[in-house]
Amino acid sequence: MELSIIPKPVSVKYAEGVFKSQGIPSITRKEGRIEEASSEAAPSEAYRLTITKKGVTLQASSPAGMFNGEQTFRQLAISELKDGILTLPCAEITDYPRFPWRGFMLDCSRHFYSVPFIKNLLDALAMHHINRFHWHLTDDQGWRLPVKEFPLLTEIGSKRHDNRFRWQAYTGGFYTEEDISEVVEFAASRHIETIPEADLPGHASAILACYPGLGCTGGPYRVEDRFGIFEDVLCAGNDQIFDLAAAVFDTLCKLFPSKWVHIGGDEVLFNRWNDCPKCQKRQKELKLKKTPELQSWITHKLVQMLNERGKTAIGWDELLEDSAKYRLPKDTVIMSWRGSKGGVKASGLGHNVIMSPNTEGCYLDYKHINSPEEPGQTFGGSSSVYMSYSMDPAPASMSKEAASRVLGGQGNLWSELIYAGKIAEYMIFPRICAIAEAVWTPRKEKDFEDFSRRLVVHRERLDKLDIQQYRGALK
DSSP, X not given: OOOOOSSOOSEEEEEEEEEEEESSOOOEEEEOOOTTOOSTTHHHHOEEEEEOSSOEEEEXXXXXXXHHHHHHHHHHHHHHEETTEEEEEXXXXXXXXXXXXXXXXXXXXXXOOOHHHHHHHHHHHHTTTOOEEEEEOEEXXXXXXXXXXXXXXXXXXXXXXXXXXXXXXXXEOOOOHHHHHHHHXXXXXXXXXXXXXXXXXXXXXXXXXXXXXXXXXXXXXXXXXXXXXXXXXXXXXXXXXXXXXXHHHHHHHHXXXXXXXXXXXXXXXOHHHHHOHHHHHHHHHTTOSSTTHHXXXXXXXXHHHHHHTTXXXXXXXXXXXXXXXXXXXXXXXEEEOSSSHHHHHHHHTXXXXXXXXXXXXOBTTXXXXXXXXXXXXXXXXXXXXXXHHHOOSSOTTXXXXXXXXEEXXXXXXXXXXXXXXXXXXXXXXXXXXXXXXXXXXXXXXXXXXHHHHHHHHXXXXXXXXXXXXXXXXXX
């Protein structure tokens, strides 16, 4: 009998005999450093789970390590408790993560997911040692964050026309401060840190529908009911956009204890700025050679505003572009989504990096396989479980110095086509299981065939937790 654990532990040493218990046994907990652990993250997250004929002992030097060990035992209890009897082989499991950042992003702008769904999802993610929840709260299709100084953001910006139904005019919603606190506290109880994202200065249709004066043309604007990239963005020549940013950042600081705030920065089109007198005036005042450099100026100010509030900015890899004059502050973290090249470039420039390449199985809104019967995006191609498993945030080809700046990786679920929680689960699982192993398990211990065998048992756990999952081909 072998233990099927996902993500695969660093070491499992089997001994003779089995442990049997009527129901779930109590675990003996011991505080102490795991001496053999060599990972830099290990001191705070390492654990040792020892199963003997007499009982189960869990050793760790921190609450996070204890929790990780508990989640591993939780997996075993779910799958090996049969007819009220828990049977486990005697073994010593020594474990710690390869990367400190093991993330998942949920897009709640394109589809508004309920708090109970998010909590249930977080609980399942915690079982896989996922420890960062990137909460995408704003985009063209909906604003989900309450900002007292700008009440129209939720009054108007949280709703859009629902083109799926002739008789249902609007869809959407927003999270109250109480909702957000509930999610943040629930995640923290499972050692998951919640990182909010407010996308600036692009993907701003919901903002402009509420406050048209913040755009270059003055409107009319609407909360978008289409999906894609749109020309209308915040006006680079209007200082009031920073009043909005200040209010948003103050709100995020109040509601989210995390030291990180994601500012987006992706897919900004410059058509409006090229034609806008105010933007062109700003460009001349700043002595910028070309219009796209206005974004680097805006980004520089946004990062400084967060620094003044004790926060560190994260942004998509577009932040690296056109920044010759207004260079990105070194403490800005780059999240590389257009493949891994942006992360490689950023690490070479001295930035910490999070890898979530859409080309390497990290975009969970893509189809699992290229089939018309499968739900998901089609323009990005398919994204198999094997691709998710093969993703390596710091591949062997990366220099040791550059690799030291890679915090880890994450999977992203964009929800343009994912309009129900159960569909979201189907898209997330089991690819997030594969990503969890890609960011936890040492490279030399990874083996996709072995993962596939363990996944057979792990699928039963997901079924018992009532989690919908994809069951087709893994490659």
